[in-house]
Amino acid sequence: MYEHFFQCPYCWEEISMLLDVSVTRQTYIEDCEVCCNPIELTLEFSDSELVGFSANDIEQ
Numbered sequence: 001m002y003e004h005f006f007q008c009p010y011c012w013e014e015i016s017m018l019l020d021v022s023v024t025r026q027t028y029i030e031d032c033e034v035c036c037n038p039i040e041l042t043l044e045f046s047d048s049e050l051v052g053f054s055a056n057d058i059e060q
């Protein structure tokens, strides 16, 4: 697992999530641990390195 820190698109707090490096491309919804809003995470790994990451508000 890979721990990644980023800002929540709702509350702008810095949060961390554990990412699964075994899946190259993933999109899923995870709740913010601070404000509990659902964040859409899109990520991409290459050779266990995080090469793409975005965290978006799903309510727009």
Ligand SMILES: [Zn+2]
Binding pocket: 008, 009, 010, 011, 012, 013, 032, 033, 034, 035, 036, 037
């Ligand atoms: Zn939040």
